Amino acid sequence: MRVSSPHANRSLDDFDRAILRIIQSDNKTPQRRIADAVNLSAAAVQRRIAAMEAAGVIEANVAVIAPEALSLAITAIVEVHLLDERAATVDAAKALFAAEPTVQQAYYATGGVSFVLIIVCRDMREYEALTRRLFSESDLVDHFRTLIALDRVKAGSALVIS
Structure with missing residues (x-):
């Protein structure tokens, strides 16, 4: 997991924030369900998630273990x-x-x-x-x-x- 990221150049819009709200509570949520929830296509959701990962906004996808x-x-x-x-x-x-x-x-x-x-x-x-x-x-x-x-x-x- 990266601890600091170069996300300063990536501004987040309302769609990005809505996607982040969903995936930070369950990053295994199907992109189709995310797309329906935020009123975008699944392809657009996939592109936005990939862009946020590349920019360091999304630092890691991990399992939380008891x-x-x-x-x-x-x-x-x-x-x-x-x-x-x-x-x-x-x-x-x-x-x-x-x-x-x-x-x-x-x-x-x-x-x-x-x-x-x-x-x-x-x-x-x-x-x-x-x-x-x-x-x-x-x-x-x-x-x-x-x-x-x-x-x-x-x-x-x-x-x-x-």
Whole structure:
């Protein structure tokens, strides 16, 4: 999945927004059904989706999997404080966190914290090993703070499309 995209040159019209509303809730919706819902032909819907994919507006088509189905019991929200905020340090941290499969989301942030990460692991033993590797033994990280989620109340990626 691409995280940043060059979509700035692609302006979205009302048809594009209507298509996006449908496919972000279920990207397996048949194009004929989308076409009927937005009053376009299926071919026009297909062209618009392809154009939005090419422009980076649609970053990925993925399946959302229940973590418990894979015995992933721990969701951790981690605040990471880097040793410094020099560009080289920040870029190295971005690369480190982006390459780690258990890091589901990573945000370079402001407000007294360098990064906020969402991490999913099987158990605390796996999480401890991960924290040693990513944080404790890293030359980039000053300290980190972990919040463990007790329950997943809402998880999603759908954006409000106005």
